[in-house]
Amino acid sequence: MSETTVKRSPGRPKAAKANALPATPKKRTIKREEKVINHAEYEIIQGGGVVFMLPQKGVTVYDKEKDTVREMRYCPNEPSIWRDEQSDNAVKQSVIFESGRVFVPKNKPNLRLFMDKHPGNKANGGTIFKQVDKRKDATQELNKEFKLTEAVSLVRDTDISDLLPIAIYFKVAIDSPVSEIRYNLLQIAKKKPQEFIESFDSPQVQTRASVQQASDYQIIRLKKDGAFWFDSNSLIVSVPAGQDPLDVMVRYCLTEKGAPVLSDIEQRLDKLA
Numbered sequence: 001m002s003e004t005t006v007k008r009s010p011g012r013p014k015a016a017k018a019n020a021l022p023a024t025p026k027k028r029t030i031k032r033e034e035k036v037i038n039h040a041e042y043e044i045i046q047g048g049g050v051v052f053m054l055p056q057k058g059v060t061v062y063d064k065e066k067d068t069v070r071e072m073r074y075c076p077n078e079p080s081i082w083r084d085e086q087s088d089n090a091v092k093q094s095v096i097f098e099s100g101r102v103f104v105p106k107n108k109p110n111l112r113l114f115m116d117k118h119p120g121n122k123a124n125g126g127t128i129f130k131q132v133d134k135r136k137d138a139t140q141e142l143n144k145e146f147k148l149t150e151a152v153s154l155v156r157d158t159d160i161s162d163l164l165p166i167a168i169y170f171k172v173a174i175d176s177p178v179s180e181i182r183y184n185l186l187q188i189a190k191k192k193p194q195e196f197i198e199s200f201d202s203p204q205v206q207t208r209a210s211v212q213q214a215s216d217y218q219i220i221r222l223k224k225d226g227a228f229w230f231d232s233n234s235l236i237v238s239v240p241a242g243q244d245p246l247d248v249m250v251r252y253c254l255t256e257k258g259a260p261v262l263s264d265i266e267q268r269l270d271k272l273a
Helices: 109-117 134-157 160-169 178-191 193-199 203-216 245-253 259-272
Strands: 040-044 051-053 060-063 068-071 096-098 101-104 129-132 220-223 226-229 235-238
Touching: 040 096, 040 109, 101 109, 109 129, 134 178, 134 193, 160 178, 160 193, 160 203, 178 193, 203 220, 203 245, 203 259, 220 245, 226 245, 235 245, 245 259
Parallel strands: none
Antiparallel strands: 040 101, 040 129, 051 096, 060 068, 096 101, 220 226, 226 235
């Protein structure tokens, strides 16, 4: 009897190993060295053309230390900018702005002092040129952008009930759809971010909203000569000629004498809510 060899089925092929996930890169501290700026830069405030020569003849400034008016001029071969301290061999050199700018290297401290003391410098009340401080300018611009972002975030994230007093203060119609109120406030926030942010903590804003609503809902009546209770027509506060009744009433409510009036107004408004 012959033996029959039974071939076994190779079965399912072994699954290929899944590619291993790449290792998470190790977080490293990035080294940086801040660039040191050794030169000073100045620019013409307005106009100047391609080439502008800074006036040097008869340039005088008040010297606080010596309590006297002194003449100054830039002479590269002299250690001082003051004419009374320069030698007879002093040679003046023109300070020339090219394309509205002039760069003063570190190795010319007398030129730097001359530019800083010059009466045409904006820092001294002048109108000819100013020093360029890119780091200061960048910081200022950064702060402006942060303020703008903060103001826009307040419009987006603040509950509409908390935005309504702000809307009243900025004279935005609160009977519009919520999206329209937010949009109108967004335009104000972009134009006046600092004022918009500060309005959220301003007692005057909240008080103005209460007084305006009291007028709208006939709790008080605002007339040219005064503010009156609507029901009794009794005078709350007189309005001087030429002044806005709403402004006068708001200021009055923020005084110690007017505090009970504001409290009464707010209680009546709460009953209407």
